[in-house]
Amino acid sequence: MFRFLYPKEYISSVFEMSAERIKKLDKDTVVFDIDNTLVPYWIKVPDERLVRYFRSLGDAGIKTAVLSNSREERSKVFCAVTSMPYVFRAGKPRKKGFYRLMDKIGSSPHKTIIMGDQIFTDVWCGNRVGAYSVLVKQVSPKDELITAPKRPFEKIIVKMYLRYVRKNGGKYE
Template identity: 30%
Template sequence: MYNFLLPKEFVTSVYEITPEKLEKLGIKGIITDLDNTLIEWNRHEATEEIANWIKGMEEAGIKVIIASNNNEARVKRFADPLGIPYIYKARKPLGAAYLAALKQLGLKKNEVIMVGDQLLTDVMGANRLKLYTILVRPVAESDGMVTKFNRFVERRVFNSLKRRGIKTWEEKE
């Protein structure tokens, strides 16, 4: 019933995603959400840990691009100091941003993962294009107004998954 919302993996944070793990999967690129995936939705700059995670990926030859539904100023302020490309106003779950990200990365669908914190935008959109999807636990407990509705729907999906015996990051702890 919810297969289009089901990610391939659930992780508690992006730090569980390592170059070694991605190399085993044949992955050469990461499309990642920004808000509540890499940093809190109301934080502007990268933490030292996130900057090091991105640097580690790039040093391992894994390209990183941000695809965010947020505005250009918000995404640019985060991405420019790190020197990583980005797509703003991505309109996820629609597919155009994912296709644009693949083109910018110069990679094929089977060489890229999508990492995000929302089922209804990040996972659903990437699953529609048959990308490998990883859902992370949101970095912050609070959300912007639009995301609050998505979280309500996600709760219902997670409860259904639990009843079906599918473990999410909630059961990993």
């Protein structure tokens, strides 16, 4: 019933999505959510490990970009460190912001992985545009006020999703 909200994969950290793995999936672009996907919401810049990770993808010819529902300052400061392109106030799960980002970086949705910690914004958005949606376990248990009320519903969807995957022999499709 809620298949449209299911991610293609559920991973515990973005680092699991290595350049090698991305190439194996035949994708050339990764679109990241920032808050609670890469860093907790109060951390303004990527740490060294993240910077190294972004570089490892770039070195492998994989484009990286940020799609954030937050205000401009958030993406601007975070992305400045590695000069990563971004679209702010993306309005996920609406498709418009995602397409704007695709235009900006010259990528297409079916070659793109979207990684985020929220079902109702990141995963749903990715599924709507035909991108490869990856749900990432939130890096901090602390959510912003706007996010917190959605978590109990997300938990239900994730539970259904995991049961579905289990029944399906560990495979999404």
